[in-house]
Structures are given as C-alpha cells and as structure tokens.
Amino acid sequence: MVGSCVMRAMARGEKRPVTVRTIAEHVGVSTAAVSTVLANRHEERRLAPATVEKIRQAVRDLGYVPNVAGRRLRAHDPGVRHIDLGILTTYEAPLFLVSRALRQVQRMADARTGPGRRFSVSIGMYHAGRLREMPGLLDASRCNGVIVTNTLPEDDAFLASVTLPYAVVVLGRRIANYCCVIETPGESGRRAAEILLAARREHFVVLTPALLTQSTAERAEAFAALVLERTGRPVTRVIAGGFTPANAADAMRAHLAAGRGCDALYAVTDSLALGAYQAIKDGNRRIPRDVAVVGVGDHEHADFFDPPLTCVGPANDAVVEHVVTWLFHLMNHRRVKPAEVHVAPSVVMRAST
Amino acid sequence: MVGSCVMRAMARGEKRPVTVRTIAEHVGVSTAAVSTVLANRHEERRLAPATVEKIRQAVRDLGYVPNVAGRRLRAHDPGVRHIDLGILTTYEAPLFLVSRALRQVQRMADARTGPGRRFSVSIGMYHAGRLREMPGLLDASRCNGVIVTNTLPEDDAFLASVTLPYAVVVLGRRIANYCCVIETPGESGRRAAEILLAARREHFVVLTPALLTQSTAERAEAFAALVLERTGRPVTRVIAGGFTPANAADAMRAHLAAGRGCDALYAVTDSLALGAYQAIKDGNRRIPRDVAVVGVGDHEHADFFDPPLTCVGPANDAVVEHVVTWLFHLMNHRRVKPAEVHVAPSVVMRAST
DNA sequence: GCTTGCTCCTAAATCGATTTAGCATTTTTC
C-alpha cells in the first residue's frame, strides 16, 4: 500500500507531513541533496554513493510523496503562460458527450497556442453526487477554467450554494448564477412525442433509469405531457434499474412479458434504447413495424444500431461549441452575465421509426 | 481571444509575465489587495470600491491568468497528502478502455483514501504522436503516477529515449525499460483464427484500419499466420480508411460488392466489427450463418450488438488490474524492475460465431 | 608551501499566490 510506511511513522507519533525537508533532516543532509537524488542526478552532481543510498532508504521508509504543486511552481518558466482547462465529469456517466466537448476544447486551445501560451486539457473525475469533494474546485487551484457536466441534483445544489471565482460553464444543467448550456427545456421530449404520434401509435412507453437527472426528467415529463394532451391517454413509464443496456433490457423484457402493450418507445438515453432493442427483438417484435423507437443521440454509434436509431436530442456540436466559446470568453475576463443558453434539439430520422 | 490584451501588452514591449505582482505595480497597490479582489473577498476585507474597480480593470487590461501551481501550493494543507494520478491518452483514441482503467484506478484509490491521504484521478490528453509535448511529463510536475496508453510509434520512441523519474506504467504497448502490460503477443489473433477455423469456414478476412498500432498489427499478423498454416490459403485483408464503423462499413461493402468471398471475419477492433455488421446485413447475409464474426471486446456494448459479438481480446479487467496494481507498487517505492506483463486474452463466445 | 583540482555537500534564492498581523488614517462617540 502506498504510504504504509507512513502509517507506521504516524503511529510512532510523527505527525508532520513528509517533505524533502523531513527526509533531509532524517538523513542529516540538505534538501538539495535529497532533491538531487529524487531527480536521479546524483551522478552528474557527484553525491557519494553511500549518501545516495541513505537518502533512497529514507525516501522509502518515510513513504515520501512529492508535492506536484511545489514541483510545478519551481519548474515553471515565466516566459510561458500555462492555462489548464478541465472537463469535470463523473466516474459513472458515459464519456461520449465528454469526448465531444474535449475535441472542441482541443480545437480552440490549439488555435490559441503559441510561444508564450500553452494549454493543457484534462478530464477530472468525481463521484456522482460528490462534486463538493473535488479538490481545487473552490479555490481554482487546479484549473483556470472548467466545464462541469453530468451532475446529479446534489451536485447542482452544491454548485448553487457557492460562488466560484473563475471560469465555469455548466453543460446540460440549469444552475442559478452559472453559465449554463442546455437543450431547450422539454423540446426533446415533445419532438420525440410528435414523431411517434405521427406514426399513429397507440401504446406509448417512456423508458428511464431509476435515477433521473435534470435532462432525463425533463425529457420524460415533456414527452408524457404531450402524449397525454394529444391522445388523452397516459404514458407508461418503464424504469430501468441503472444506466446500462442490460438494465434496460431487463426492464423492457419484464414489461413485454407482462403483456403490457408497447408500440412506441421513447428512451431517454441511447444506452437504454440499445438494451430495449434486444428485449424487443427477443420478444419477436420488429423495429419499427411493431415498436417504433426514439432515442436521444448520446451514443457514439446510434447510427449503427440495428436498425439505426432515430434520435431527438441535444445537438452535440452546437452545445459543445457554445460551451467552449463561453469558457474562453469567461477566461478572457469578458464580463459575461451568468445565463442560460438553450440549444434546440436536433432531429435525426433513421430507420427505427 | 484569451490574452488578446496581453498580445497588445507584449507588442508594447512589456515582456514580463503577468502575475499578481505585475498588476499590483500597475495599479499602485500591494499584491495582497490584488489577491483579495481576485478571490472576491474585497467586501469582507473592506477594500475601497474605487480600488477594487481599478484592480479589476488592470486584471482585464493585462490579461492576467492565475498560476494554478502557485495557488495550489499555497492552498495546500500540510496535514493532507495529495496524490495525483493520471491516465494519459490521445484525443484521437476512443475512451472506452481508458474509462475502464479509470474505474479501476478509482476503486484502488478510494480504498486507500483516508484522513491524511487523498487522490485525484484525471485523464490527460495529448495529440497522438506528440506525447513529448505533454507538459509535466518529464519533470513529474503534474502527476505522482501515470498510466500511458494509446501511444503511436513516435510516442513509443520518445518514451524509450527518456527515463522518467517517477511511477509510469504503459498500457498496451511494449517499450524498453518501462513497466508494460500487454496482451500475450499474437494470442488474440490465433485464438480468433481457431474459433473461425473450428466453424469450418473457407474465406477468411481480417478487417483493419489503415493505420496500425502495435496491438492491431500483431492481431492481424498472428491471425493470418495461423489461418495460412492450417488451411494453406492466405487471408484477405480489408482495410478501412479510419477507425470508425462508417469506415469499416464502406470497406466491407466494397469488398462484398466486388464479389470477393467472406464467410469468416476477424475485426481487430469492435468499432470496425460494428460497421462490418451493417455492410454484411445490408448485403442480405446473415450473421453467423453466412458470415461468422469475431471482434476483440474493446467496445462497451459488444454484448448488445445484433447478434452479440464473439470477442477474443485483452481481458480488460485483468489488464487494468495489473496496470493499476503495478502503478501503486511503483509509487510505494518498491523496487520494481521494468518488465512486461502478458495477459492472456479472454474469449467470450456469443452469437456472432 | 602554494596552487590547482577534485569530491561532496550546503545556503539561499526562486517560482506565484494567499493570508495574517498590524499600521496609518479618518470618523465616531462620550
């Protein structure tokens, strides 16, 4: 285990953190000597082999872990401005939208890179619902600007309760006092409903995960509302245990096995649609003849599902473009009022309807 | 543009980087005042509104970008050791394998997190072939340990030419003097061939992208070699323009349209298999009756392809487990000799064969 | 005996931002 030695050290009553200085004192040399060994430059700087070994031993015994902030500050070249951009997402969410955002950030960053200015882009991971534990979020000690996405309601509440003194754009959520880019509320669900209504279907089903986010909740609600308004009949809600195709397949199989009808399905994420496909086909039903399916386009390969999935959902390119542009504006100290940008969903008709 | 003001400032002949100090001098106040304004704490610390405005203006005019390393060092709590782990991948590669690694890293990190020790995990992005430009790679000023993956041959050469003085594990590539975890060379290709040979097929095809990596090249070669050995006939190579299903679909359609046979297909990535599926079905052939297909299992949803894809490939979990365990060992100062670990491919038989 | 050169090591400066303790002023209070 990392630092098991430290645990022992701690148990011995030494509470001080282990820095180069601790090691230097422990061995009886200067920090310069320690640093030299850590960088493997003891040969060129002619440290005695015995000293090197003692230092190495102390490093191991004390469980030294270098402080990257210290290193980086020291290594910093004042002539080059370093700008760190982060995309914050959860371990749990799919990376597709993130990878789109990433590519857009990269394009804009590359266009602005030059001598004297360099960007680095990274994806920061947090546990869904525990954004507050993300180090460096509150004090901007990790990034110069971040895109926050895939938040759960707890995270939204956390964000709403703080003011971050740097460039932050929220992707796919609406949070007071932030710059947010979201799909036009309810529009996806309504357009999906219209497509299925136009196909003159009877039994409308909406497939959602048990845990809803702002977007998925809005999609399901708007869909149900419009179908109810137009047909007078309520929409059946099928709830998958999780976010995976397997969860969706189980839920749909149960629904179909129970003999409850379904000839029009709206899945609030494409992963769910993929699972539903399998359940539907296994039940000897054809898509779209027996069941028409509409998804949202958040899967990389929705166009290679069999049949290719009709999607109504956030126009990824447009969304990402807005987000990234905004981020750069914010970083440029433009006075940008926090606000919401709504992006109309894009509709891609494919063979599943 | 970020820093357009700076450009102007530079043009005026001011070459010094812009720090809080620059701003302080420019306005005629202390750095403390500037810092106060940047953190939005001027109210509680009672700075005169006029001063605040002047500082704000200077920040904008000079195009100030905070140095995150400085901030972080200062914000650092000596009681808590912060360990930064990074997974380095390219903008170009799919994120699936990375996300698997990520989850494993997260699990192991969480198990070691406690008061006094915190981890942060991030994905660092580089341009394929330009790993050398990755900031902080050589001097360990970004991460305490990294997993490097999706390298191109140029990157491999670069890594081979340097010695990194910290914990590095290479995933999926073989590089001298590094800790590398790879699938047993050639094993995937051979096992794939065996599966298709056992199905008594005649026309063996291997589908690859135009640009090969170490892994994809080895798979294709080993497959072709074994088929040739057993049947005496050479394998047809179908080359997709890129890495996407669409590229694969085009290539396969062309192949089939040309009337060149194919009843056994080995795709060296699942994305290619997905594209091939479409081409095959569009050509009114059935999988596996007319064409048996084997993939590698690098797609999140290979089990939800239609039919579910038989896969022979890196046992992701095993690979990732090795990589991450190794990484933690290295960070714990264990003397670990650089070496290769080979992980036997896992075989998952599904309906496509 | 003095210089030169080598070996092995250290003191101190530095990177950039933040905060704490405290110092001048000015204003209010009694």
Added chain:
DNA sequence: GAAAAATGCTAAATCGATTTAGGAGCAAGC
C-alpha cells in the same frame, strides 16, 4: 478634546521543490 472604532491598506511569512553559486576538506602537482 481624548478615546474608541472603523476604514483601507501593506509587509512579510508561507506552501514544497529545485537549482545555482560556492564552500570545506583533501590530494596531487610544482
């Protein structure tokens, strides 16, 4: 008019690692 309180700001310390200039000690050379 003196004491107390508020206002507006600063000097200096600090976080951790690295590097540079240089020093002490000793051996070799003349």
